[in-house]
Amino acid sequence: MKFALIGNPSVGKSLIFNQLTGLGVEVSNYPGTTVELQRGNTCFQREIVELVDLPGVYSLEGNSDEEGLVRRFLEQQDVDAVIVVTNVTRLERNLYLLLQVAEYGLPMVVVLNMIDEAAKRGLEVDPGPIHDLLGVEVIQTAASQGKNIDRIIPAALAASSPSVVEIPYDHHIEAAVRSLGKMFGADRKESVRALLGFGENPELIEAARTISDEIESRHRMTVAQIIAANRHNFAHEIADLTVKEELNLPQTDPDSILTRLIPGMPILIGILIGMLLFVFIAGSFLEEIIVEFFDVFAIQPFVALGLPPLVETLGTSVLIALQAGLGIAFPYVFLFYIIISILEDSGYMTRAAFLADNAMHRVGMHGGAVIPFTLAFGCNVPAIMSIRLLRSRRERIIASFLVTMVPCSARTVIIAGIVASFVGIAAAFSVYAIVFLLILITGLVLSRVTPGERFGMIMEMVPLRWPDPKLVMKKSWARLSEFLFIAMPLLLAGSIVLGLLEFFGVMAYFEGLVEPYTMALLGLPGYAATALIFGILRKEMAFETLAILAGTADLGAVLSSLQLYVFAIVTVLFVPCLATITVLLREVGSRITLAITAYTVALGLLVGGLIHYLLS
C-alpha cells in the first residue's frame, strides 16, 4: 500500500509524515520547506505502508518545479490513495487545490489540520459538507499535538473509490465536456484536464484544443481562467459551509506592524543585528571555553607524551582540526540554528522576506533569500544548505555566489583580530564596506547575466505563533549534525594532508617558490601564502597560522599596517573554506562551485593587489 500527502505549503504535511514514519523530515513554518519527494514507511496492523511527502503547492496547473513534480506524480497514478492535508483556518484556498486533486480520480482522504488554531480563533468546523459533497472521509487533526493523526492511515486504507465531486462549470465548459465524452468516451475529469492541455491521449487533447480556441474567441477569458474561476467559486461555497465564525474575537493584527515599511523595517534590522550580536557574544564566550578545554586537556597532554615527530605532527594537526571544528560548530552554528529555527517557526521569516523583497529583486533574488543571507553571517555552511528554499535554479546560483562572500563569524575573527587590533577600527569597518560593495556589484552583474526565468514572489503569510521548543531543538540538532558529518571529516582529512606537507618540508619549499609572486603582487612574505592556504581549512586558521609562522602574536611588529590590511582583505575574499566548498558541491554542483572558487580567488588577489598598488 502506498499513500501520498498532498497540500498547500506549510499546512503540516511534513509534520504528519514525521509522526507517521518516525523520520526526521524538516518541518518549518515557512512555505516551501519540502522541495523534493520524501519517502518513508509506517506499519499498520502488520502491514507495511509506504508514505510519500510531496512539496506544498497551491495549484497543479502552474509551471514551477514543484507543481510539475506533484502533477507528474499524480499522473502516474502509482498510489493507492492520496491524503490531502489542508489548513482549516485557510480552507478556501486549500480546497482549490483539493478540487484539482479530486479530478485525478484517485481514492482520497481529507485531513483538516490545525484544528487547534481554528478553535483559538473561534472558528466552528463542520466536516459534514465536505464529506457529503466529495464522498470522502474527512479527519480533523492538530498535528502539532498529535491529535487524530492515528486515524489517517486506517482511513486511507479504507478509501477505495475516488471522490464523487462534480464541480459545476460554466455552460460552455459543460457542453465541451459532453461532446468530448461523446467523441472519445472520456469521463468528465479526463475531459476537463484535456481542455486544460493535460492528459495522455493526444487526439483527445487536440480535439479539446479546437474547442477551447472556439470558447476563447467568444469569451474574453481563456478556458483555464474560466475553469479556475469556477473552481474558486465552488471552493468558496464549500468553505463557507464548513467553517463558521463562532464568535467575533477582537483581534489586533500584528501584521499591520510587522509588514509595513515603518516600523517593520527598523524591527527587522533590529532583530537581525540583535541576533548577530547575541551569537557573537555568546558564541565567542562558548568558543573560548571549548578551545581552552582542548588546549589544556588534549593538545598539551598529547605534546607532552613526546611521541616520534611524525606522529606528533599528525596527531596535533588532527586535534587542532577537531578543536577548530567543534569550536565553531557548537557555539556559532548551533546557536544560529536555534535562533533561525525560532524565527522560522514563529512565522516571522515570511514577514522578513516580504519586507526584503524589493531590495532583493535588484540583485536577482526575491525576499526568500533573507534566510540564507542572515545565516551566512554566522556560518556559510548552513546558509548554503538553506538556499534550497529558493524557488528557481537561477536564484540558487546567484545566492550561492553572494552567500559565500558574506563575512561569516570566522572571517569576522580575522577582521577583528588583524585589522581592528593592529591597523584600527575605521580600517576594520572599511573591510566590511569593501566586501558589501563587492557583494552588491556581483549581485547586480549576476542578475543580468544568469540565465533562467525570473519569478515574482507569491509567498503565503503563515500565521504567527509561539514556536514549540521541542520542535526547534529537534530541527536545530538535525541541521547541526548535518554540518558535523559534512564538515568535520573534511577538516580532519585536510589537516592530516597539511600536517604531512609541513612535516616533509613541502611547505617551506612552496613558500620559497611563491615568495617572489606574493611580494610583487601583494607585498606579502611567502609564509603569508601558507597562512592563506591554511585559511581554506577554516578561515580564522589563516590568522593563527600567520602568527605561528611569523613567530609572534604581535603581528604589528613584523608586518606593516598595509601588509596586514591586504592580508585580511585577501583572506576574507579568497576561496570559501573547505566545508563551504563541500556543501556547495552538493547544492549547486561542481561547475558552479568551481566558478565560485575561481571568482573569489581572482577577486581576493585583484582587490588585495589593487590596494597594495594604490597605497604603497
Ligand SMILES: Nc1nc2c(ncn2[C@@H]2O[C@H](COP(=O)(O)OP(=O)(O)OP(=O)(O)O)[C@@H](O)[C@H]2O)c(=O)[nH]1
Ligand atoms: N498550531 C498548529 N501548528 C501546526 C499544526 N500542524 C503543523 N503545524 C506547524 O505548521 C508549520 C508547517 O508544518 P510543515 O509540516 O513543515 O508543513 P508542510 O506542509 O510540510 O510545508 P511545506 O513543506 O512547505 O509544503 C510548522 O511550524 C508546524 O509546526 C497543527 O495542527 N497546529
Ligand SMILES: [Mg+2]
Ligand atoms: Mg514539508
